[in-house]
Amino acid sequence: MNSSDKEEPDAETITSMLGFQSYWDTAYADELTNFREHGHAGEVWFGADVMEMVASWTKGLCDDISKKEVENHHENDNSEFKKDLGAWSVLDVATGNGLLLQELSKQGFSDLTGTDYSEGAIDLAQNLANRDGFDTIKFLVDDILETKLDKKFRLVTDKGTLDAIGLHPDGPIERQDNVLGVHVKTCSSWWPTGNNFMQQHER
Secondary structure, three states, X not given: OOOOOOOOOOHHHHHHHHHOHHHHHHHHHHHHHHHHHHOOOOOOOXXXXXXXXXXXXXXXXXXXXXXHHHHOOOOOOOOOOOOOHHHOEEEEEOOOOOHHHHHHHHOOOOEEEEEEOOHXXXXXXXXXXXXXXXXXXEEEEOOHHHOOOXXXXXXXXXXXXXXHHHHOOOOOHHHHHHHHHHHEEEEEEEEEOOOOOOOOEEO
């Protein structure tokens, strides 16, 4: 006898769970317990090699952008543009365990902030950062759709958060552009990685 739908949810039902905070709270509670008991960092999105490649690519891209900006401004112009990657304020939305920010720190970025609406994720990210010597990375509990942040960032990264927003039955895809407007300041970039709904935005 074939299993019923109740016994074995279809792929669409399983996928839609990613749109609910309760799913992530449970997932990160388990990962936090794993970290405390065994020191495990949890899931590395897309794998360590891909994460390192993305961080290196991001550094090269920002270096190129900064170089062009400096070339387009006079030396005595009081412009905010600088070649130093430390001038780039970076926000990783739904940061999870925060490992992408650690990789960006290795590349020379220093103004790094990670937010997640799951308190367990932020606890895990902070513990990992402290353990691995990345004490300057800031981690905050924050919902990007109802953010309490008043800072605008030069660079915003995302590892599939906008997919999750689109998967929530009450989270229409149109709301994703509102996230971009709230968090990204003029002459900034948004780099979603692994996102099915949204292409690169540069403003």
